[in-house]
Amino acid sequence: MKTMLTNLARTIGSNLQYSFIYRVIQEISRTDSYTLRQKVQKKLGSEEAMTPIAVFESIREYYITRGINDESIAEQLLKIPKWIGYRPVFGNSGYAGDEVFIAAKNSALATLWLAAIPNVTVSRTALPGEYREQDVETLVSKIIHSPTTRREISLLLNIEFERRGMNPSDFAIEGILDGFEANSEISNNRRPILFSLFIMISTCLELDLDQILILDEKNLARQTASFIYAKQTMEFIRSTIQGSDKKTPFDWPIVGSRKICNHIFSYLDTLRDFATDAHACKTFETVFQDQSMKMTEIDFIMLLLDMICDHYEGIMESKKGRGKQEDLQNFIKFIRGERGRIAQEVIGSDERGVILYNQLQELKRRAKAGHKPYVSPEKKYRDSLNALELRVKMRRSGKTDGKELVKDVSPVFDAITEIINKNKDILREDTDQFTEALCFETCFRILEYLDLGHLIMDLPWVCRFIAEEAVKGYTMMGIYDVMSEEHRTERIVAAFMGGITYLVLQSNK
Amino acid sequence: MYVPEERVLRLVEIQESVLPEEEWIIGVSDLGYFKGVGFSMPLAFGEDPFDEEDLLMVEGDDKHFQLINKGDKILHPVERTEIDDDPLLEYATNMELEVISSSDSIERDGVHPDILDEYDLVVSMEQDLSKGNLYAFLPGLFYCSSHHASVDAILVEVTQRDIFGMTLPSFRPEDVRSFDVSKGIVVDEEGKTKTVEMSTDTLGKFTIDISSEIAESAMEIAGEVTSMGEVTGTQEIEVALALADRIPVQDLKEAYVSGAILAGKLMTLMHDIETKGLRLRNRIYVRNERFPNGKIISVNYGILHSIIELCSRPGIDCPQEVDLGMELRRLSFTRLVGAGKEVDVEEAILDLFRLLQQEFGSNATKDQILRLLFSGGNQ
Numbered sequence: 001m002k003t004m005l006t007n008l009a010r011t012i013g014s015n016l017q018y019s020f021i022y023r024v025i026q027e028i029s030r031t032d033s034y035t036l037r038q039k040v041q042k043k044l045g046s047e048e049a050m051t052p053i054a055v056f057e058s059i060r061e062y063y064i065t066r067g068i069n070d071e072s073i074a075e076q077l078l079k080i081p082k083w084i085g086y087r088p089v090f091g092n093s094g095y096a097g098d099e100v101f102i103a104a105k106n107s108a109l110a111t112l113w114l115a116a117i118p119n120v121t122v123s124r125t126a127l128p129g130e131y132r133e134q135d136v137e138t139l140v141s142k143i144i145h146s147p148t149t150r151r152e153i154s155l156l157l158n159i160e161f162e163r164r165g166m167n168p169s170d171f172a173i174e175g176i177l178d179g180f181e182a183n184s185e186i187s188n189n190r191r192p193i194l195f196s197l198f199i200m201i202s203t204c205l206e207l208d209l210d211q212i213l214i215l216d217e218k219n220l221a222r223q224t225a226s227f228i229y230a231k232q233t234m235e236f237i238r239s240t241i242q243g244s245d246k247k248t249p250f251d252w253p254i255v256g257s258r259k260i261c262n263h264i265f266s267y268l269d270t271l272r273d274f275a276t277d278a279h280a281c282k283t284f285e286t287v288f289q290d291q292s293m294k295m296t297e298i299d300f301i302m303l304l305l306d307m308i309c310d311h312y313e314g315i316m317e318s319k320k321g322r323g324k325q326e327d328l329q330n331f332i333k334f335i336r337g338e339r340g341r342i343a344q345e346v347i348g349s350d351e352r353g354v355i356l357y358n359q360l361q362e363l364k365r366r367a368k369a370g371h372k373p374y375v376s377p378e379k380k381y382r383d384s385l386n387a388l389e390l391r392v393k394m395r396r397s398g399k400t401d402g403k404e405l406v407k408d409v410s411p412v413f414d415a416i417t418e419i420i421n422k423n424k425d426i427l428r429e430d431t432d433q434f435t436e437a438l439c440f441e442t443c444f445r446i447l448e449y450l451d452l453g454h455l456i457m458d459l460p461w462v463c464r465f466i467a468e469e470a471v472k473g474y475t476m477m478g479i480y481d482v483m484s485e486e487h488r489t490e491r492i493v494a495a496f497m498g499g500i501t502y503l504v505l506q507s508n509k
Numbered sequence: 510m511y512v513p514e515e516r517v518l519r520l521v522e523i524q525e526s527v528l529p530e531e532e533w534i535i536g537v538s539d540l541g542y543f544k545g546v547g548f549s550m551p552l553a554f555g556e557d558p559f560d561e562e563d564l565l566m567v568e569g570d571d572k573h574f575q576l577i578n579k580g581d582k583i584l585h586p587v588e589r590t591e592i593d594d595d596p597l598l599e600y601a602t603n604m605e606l607e608v609i610s611s612s613d614s615i616e617r618d619g620v621h622p623d624i625l626d627e628y629d630l631v632v633s634m635e636q637d638l639s640k641g642n643l644y645a646f647l648p649g650l651f652y653c654s655s656h657h658a659s660v661d662a663i664l665v666e667v668t669q670r671d672i673f674g675m676t677l678p679s680f681r682p683e684d685v686r687s688f689d690v691s692k693g694i695v696v697d698e699e700g701k702t703k704t705v706e707m708s709t710d711t712l713g714k715f716t717i718d719i720s721s722e723i724a725e726s727a728m729e730i731a732g733e734v735t736s737m738g739e740v741t742g743t744q745e746i747e748v749a750l751a752l753a754d755r756i757p758v759q760d761l762k763e764a765y766v767s768g769a770i771l772a773g774k775l776m777t778l779m780h781d782i783e784t785k786g787l788r789l790r791n792r793i794y795v796r797n798e799r800f801p802n803g804k805i806i807s808v809n810y811g812i813l814h815s816i817i818e819l820c821s822r823p824g825i826d827c828p829q830e831v832d833l834g835m836e837l838r839r840l841s842f843t844r845l846v847g848a849g850k851e852v853d854v855e856e857a858i859l860d861l862f863r864l865l866q867q868e869f870g871s872n873a874t875k876d877q878i879l880r881l882l883f884s885g886g887n888q
Contacts, residue, residue, distance in 0.1 A: 402754075403750075427672070434677060437677050438675055461524075461765065463527040466745055467745065469748045471529060473744035481737045483530050490742060492527055494744075494745040494746070497742065498749035499527075503758065505749075505750070506753050506761075
């Protein structure tokens with residue numbers, strides 16, 4: 001038992017040593033209250049604005065957003081004490097003494113330490129199947145259990161840090177609630193939950209708070225460990241596909257090998273195990289007729305195919321401007337269009353890796369031979385909408401990059417244009433109205449995924465405003481057939497795409 | 510949609526298509542009156558929800574429109590007329606004579622269908638109308654682009670059609686928008702946005718230079734492009750990204766009201782008000798199954814006529830579309846401003862017109878109109 005933890009400490013030490021978060025941690029522990037005071041004053045503007053509560057909150061926010069790259073994760077981390085039922089002790093007036101600075105510093109430090117845990121506890125050389133042997137569960141249970149066990153862990157880690165000659169900055173997580181007080185006695189009993197929440201949220205997986213609040217300590221440790229394992233396994237699969245310097249198994253025109261595909265499937269099974277264990281995790285759920293349920297094996301295989309597509313899209317992006325990548329482009333379209341079919345074929349066989357490899361080979365051959373993928377527009381629409389939903393979930397919508405959003409959304413709207421064009425003969429005079437209705441519904445679904453359903457009322461006029469400005473733009477480009485009959489559908493669809501892009505981007509600000 | 514708590518006139522725009530060149534309607538209305546758009550169900554025939562007294566009573570503190578007062582002597586002769594006084598039914602009386610005369614001829618000519626008597630006629634018309642139509646209703650002074658005319662109210666029948674599993678409604682509340690802003694946004698020479706008062710000078714000044722910037726960069730990417738087919742969709746995305754970059758969603762409405770296209774519509778509306786004055790247009794815009802593309806219908810307001818001609822009765826009347834008149838007369842809406850009550854099309858139109866006159870006076874200039882429309886928004 002002891003050696004297990006010592007090994008873990010070694011892993012943590014070696015992973016942490018050169019990480020960004022550790023640099024921020026060091027920076028915080030080096031900063032003294034005087035420098036900090038000056039920094040805060042600069043940020044808040046004046047001496048008067050420096051009330052204890054403002055100082056406390058701005059320091060916490062400053063360090064946590066600095067240490068955590070993902071804004072939405074940082075935001076959630078800041079809110080955890082409130083969720084669990086704690087509030088800052090400091091008042092809204094008076095002088096912010098040193099105790100405020102120290103409390104804020106301690107609390108920020110502890111938050112960053114806990115946030116680092118998911119990324120550093122699993123050894124880079126271990127395979128997903130071996131993760132459980134590393135016994136992160138014990139580490140977590142010691143972290144959440146009591147001050148005594150936490151001290152035990154601190155001691156162990158500090159010895160390790162010292163041995164590595166890392167600048168002494170103590171692993172101190174006891175101060176997580178410095179400067180906070182409990183709203184009621186119940187909150188105090190929830191301390192273990194508080195500690196695990198910090199770790200769980202830092203895994204970037206979505207979670208169901210209600211399910212977590214009712215867990216007992218033993219299950220809590222198990223859940224938290226599963227979250228870490230699941231996250232690491234996802235990373236592992238991604239980096240396997242990505243490859244390293246020497247081995248790039250999926251570097252176009254290579255589409256993997258039997259061996260690597262088999263390996264990936266074993267990792268995928270492990271991921272499924274972890275995902276089943278982490279039942280408070282919402283990332284691995286699909287919504288079907290408003291009911292969320294666990295992802296099935298098919299869903300996981302489709303997820304894998306998505307990751308592979310993402311990888312190839314990255315390659316295509318990096319090769320942009322160096323000749324046409326038509327075969328690669330078609331290859332990606334083939335996979336995206338036939339995800340469901342491939343998953344079905346794979347699942348029914350004993351040699352899943354081999355089948356997947358053969359399928360990829362086959363698609364490559366078709367793409368190379370100049371086959372154009374034919375996917376019916378309706379299917380494309382359905383698939384691209386599902387893919388979009390999945391991506392939105394994976395990315396957690398924190399801060400959306402405009403270009404990336406457009407890339408995700410445009411297949412959906414392209415499919416709409418195709419559907420309309422295909423059915424123009426039947427729709428006839430209803431074409432425009434049908435297009436608008438379909439776009440409207442689609443936008444509503446997208447907004448709903450992002451919890452932005454209330455923006456739907458503004459959608460029509462925002463879209464039209466964009467259409468108006470776009471007309472001016474086209475005219476300035478020297479295009480004079482902007483308003484011709486034949487481009488109406490495209491323009492309606494484009495207006496909605498612009499509108500939804502604007503609304504989603506703005507709502508994140 | 511912005512729904513004010515009190516009675517206040519606001520600029521209201523109705524457009525169903527996202528394409529700017531499509532039909533639009535713009536006008537001045539009070540969305541507080543029905544708390545949004547008014548929705549109706551037809552009354553069953555013969556039911557009379559309007560208390561006579563109530564219908565003829567005009568709430569009365571304004572000077573311009575004091576036509577009728579409760580207790581005025583002329584009022585009492587104006588009884589609600591019996592159904593057989595309806596101009597439409599007048600000939601029915603004559604038919605009765607025909608029935609009598611024709612019954613003589615049965616023996617000679619054999620059996621043939623009886624000519625309907627008055628009751629049958631009413632029943633058959635009622636059956637014709639009893640499809641249970643739901644109308645969306647917006648009283649106010651509106652200008653309709655496709656007919657180049659101003660009207661006193663907009664009435665759209667709400668129907669739904671299903672095509673390929675999609676529901677296409679004839680009317681969506683999202684297509685009606687009012688502008689609860691008091692300022693506009695323009696872009697200055699340096700490309701910075703700033704808020705300005707709305708006036709005839711600042712109208713349409715939000716031409717975002719974004720467009721030209723984008724056009725240039727897009728041209729660089731696309732090279733010489735002359736046809737739309739090659740570049741569809743690119744501008745919309747660029748505009749969306751640029752807007753998202755510069756204008757927060759809560760300010761977008763202000764940019765929108767300062768945009769050139771809205772300015773064009775607004776100027777048309779104000780020009781109409783300025784030249785024709787602020788009086789009833791005696792026309793309404795109706796869109797229903799019979800007029801799927803919308804039609805402007807001339808109407809008479811019975812309550813106004815009843816003063817001049819003692820024989821006519823209150824209620825809206827369409828001389829050219831008689832049965833439409835019957836249909837519209839049967840609609841009733843729940844007024845939600847003040848003490849709520851049921852009103853009919855005519856009463857709502859006149860109520861709103863009274864407010865218009867009160868606020869604008871009878872000959873308002875463009876700037877006065879603008880100032881009123883963009884005063885005391887929620888900013």
